[in-house]
Amino acid sequence: MILMRAKKAEIEADLLKSTRDTMAMLSKLLAWSKSQLHGVIANPQYLNLNQLLQNTLYSESEIAARKGIELNYYFDPALTIFADADMMELIVRNFIGNAIKFTAKGGNISVFAEIVDDNCLISIKDTGIGISADQKDLLFSLKAQSTYGTKGEKGIGLGLLLCFEYITAQNGKIWFESSDQSGTCFYISIPFHGHKMSYAV
Numbered sequence: 313m314i315l316m317r318a319k320k321a322e323i324e325a326d327l328l329k330s331t332r333d334t335m336a337m338l339s340k341l342l343a344w345s346k347s348q349l350h351g352v353i354a355n356p357q358y359l360n361l362n363q364l365l366q367n368t369l370y371s372e373s374e375i376a377a378r379k380g381i382e383l384n385y386y387f388d389p390a391l392t393i394f395a396d397a398d399m400m401e402l403i404v405r406n407f408i409g410n411a412i413k414f415t416a417k418g419g420n421i422s423v424f425a426e427i428v429d430d431n432c433l434i435s436i437k438d439t440g441i442g443i444s445a446d447q448k449d450l451l452f453s454l455k456a457q458s459t460y461g462t463k464g465e466k467g468i469g470l471g472l473l474l475c476f477e478y479i480t481a482q483n484g485k486i487w488f489e490s491s492d493q494s495g496t497c498f499y500i501s502i503p504f505h506g507h508k509m510s511y512a513v
Contacts, residue, residue, distance in 0.1 A: 380417035
């Protein structure tokens with residue numbers, strides 16, 4: 313009986329994960345299709361970064377924990393940006409999701425924000441498998457190939473292209489540092505509003 317319950321719980325967890333992954337892929341397909349039909353139009357406003365991403369970071373940390381990955385994050389509570397709320401949530405969620413996807417059990421992911429010149433710089437660093445040299449130049453294009461994660465997770469290859477289009481529409485920038493099997497760090501630079509605050513981990 314105990315074994316049957318454990319097996320049932322395992323199947324339910326697998327079904328939940330499969331449903332969540334399918335929903336995420338459909339969301340990206342719909343967002344990309346909309347951008348191709350109507351163009352990418354940002355609606356920026358002043359946003360408290362901590363409040364904006366609080367729910368996203370909490371839910372992603374739970375997903376990471378289920379895979380045996382530690383997700384740490386810190387944003388200055390007073391840090392404010394001038395950005396589109398929906399776009400920023402999608403961008404950060406996609407990068408963290410990719411970090412989880414390509415990081416094995418026992419790894420860790422760090423998400424931090426700091427003020428650099430006139431911008432807020434968000435960094436998402438993982439200890440995952442990294443990006444191969446032949447994929448680096450294609451990463452933000454339709455030619456990017458979707459690859460399997462460390463537990464067989466599959467994507468559609470549109471997430472990073474959407475992120476690039478969304479950040480460009482907000483006068484921001486995205487870049488990354490990575491080497492094969494040595495982890496990856498993505499950087500998101502977005503205009504900010506407010507006084508410079510001290511930054512501490």
